[in-house]
Amino acid sequence: DQQVxxxxxxxxxxxxxxxxxxxxxxxxxxxxxLWYKKYxxxxxxxxxxxxxxKDKNEDGRFTVFLNKSAKHLSLHIVPSQPGxxxxxxxxxxxxxxxxxxxxxxxQLTVNP
Amino acid sequence: KAGVTQTPRYLIKTRGQQVTLSCSPIxxxxxxxxxxxxxxxxxxxxxxxxxxxxxxxxxxPGRFSGRQFSNSRSEMNVSTLELGDSALYLCASxxxxxGLGETQYFGPGTRLLxx
Numbered sequence: 001d002q003q004v005x006x007x008x009x010x011x012x013x014x015x016x017x018x019x020x021x022x023x024x025x026x027x028x029x030x031x032x033x034l035w036y037k038k039y040x041x042x043x044x045x046x047x048x049x050x051x052x053x054k055d056k057n058e059d060g061r062f063t064v065f066l067n068k069s070a071k072h073l074s075l076h077i078v079p080s081q082p083g084x085x086x087x088x089x090x091x092x093x094x095x096x097x098x099x100x101x102x103x104x105x106x107q108l109t110v111n112p
Numbered sequence: 113k114a115g116v117t118q119t120p121r122y123l124i125k126t127r128g129q130q131v132t133l134s135c136s137p138i139x140x141x142x143x144x145x146x147x148x149x150x151x152x153x154x155x156x157x158x159x160x161x162x163x164x165x166x167x168x169x170x171x172x173p174g175r176f177s178g179r180q181f182s183n184s185r186s187e188m189n190v191s192t193l194e195l196g197d198s199a200l201y202l203c204a205s206x207x208x209x210x211g212l213g214e215t216q217y218f219g220p221g222t223r224l225l226x227x
Contacts (some may be wrong), residue, residue, distance in 0.1 A: 032213025042118070043202050043218035044155075051213050087157065095213055098143050098206055099168045102155040 004092050006103035014111055018092070019077040021106050023090030026071065032090035033038045034100070035064060035075045037086045044089055087106045114139065116205050116219035124225045128140050128189040133222045137184050137205030143167075144186040145216060146178060149200040158201075164209050190224075198226045 005024045009109040013019045021035075031052035036044035050057040050064045050073070057064050063076045077084055117136045125131050137144050145168075146158040157170040161180035180187040184205075188199055200223050204216035 034215060036218075041200065041221070041223060043204075043220045046215055046217060049213065050213055061120075085180070091155075093213060098145055098160045098208065098214060098216065099121050099170070100145070100147075100155075100204075100216060101157070102147075104154050 001009045001026075002088055002104075003030075004101050004103040006088075006090055006106050008106050009104070010107040010109070012111065013080050015082055016079045018078045019075075019080045019084065019108055019110065020090050021075040021077075021090075021108065022102050023073045023075075024071060025073075025092050027092070027094075028071070030101070031066070031095050033066060033073050033093045034093070035062075036091060037084075038089060038105070039086055044074070047088075064071045077108075080108075082110050082112050084108060085110050096098045116203055116217055118203050118219040120221050120222060122223045122225075124227060125193050126227050127193055127195060129193050130210060131193060131224060132190065133188045133190075133201055133203075133224075135186045135188070135203030135205075135219060137186070137203075138217055141174055141205035141207050141217075142184055143206045143208035143214070143216075144184060145206075146186070146188050147202040147204065147206045147218075149202060149221070150174075150196075150198075155202070158188070193226045195226050196203075198216065200224075 034049040035047045091100040145160040160168040206214040
């Protein structure tokens with residue numbers, strides 16, 4: 001039972017354009033959501049998070065949007081840079097526990 | 113502040129052996145969680161320790177165990193290794209403040225290869 005899903009295994013965008021990565025979840029108990037960036041053979045690097053009491057959170061070039069009614073969140077990267085090329089994981093957590101449930105990841109490639 | 117550190121970074125074992133992995137959390141972080149990443153199953157939660165107690169556990173067999181010491185450092189042990197245990201094992205730490213969504217910060221991982 002995949003409670004967090006990232007339906008796009010890969011995404012390719014041009015440098016300077018917007019990258020939009022999507023994530024859907026099924027567990028209504030999730031109330032904290034995070035995005036991580038990962039390179040092969042390294043640990044995930046935290047990018048940005050959002051609590052279920054908000055619908056948007058911004059940090060520099062990264063913005064996360066949460067639509068609770070649709071159980072959907074997205075990560076926007078503007079402008080995209082070649083250094084953003086990596087696998088991006090969406091993760092979700094219930095406040096009651098320190099247990100992250102991850103999506104399958106989306107490979108983002110930003111072309112110069 | 114130093115990040116999460118994990119040792120060793122790489123390990124090769126044979127089937128039937130056991131292995132112990134170590135994790136040192138970020139200073140001041142009291143919760144340590146372990147995850148397994150494999151190509152087929154993605155990133156999966158193993159267990160979480162807080163105040164030297166296992167607080168949360170994923171769906172892994174009893175061959176996977178862990179512990180946490182009074183300084184919050186944690187170890188993970190896998191006994192009777194199987195080929196399918198080959199994976200990247202990741203440790204993450206968080207401050208463990210009550211009632212708040214917590215960001216977990218990951219170490220670089222230990223790459224285990226079972227032959």
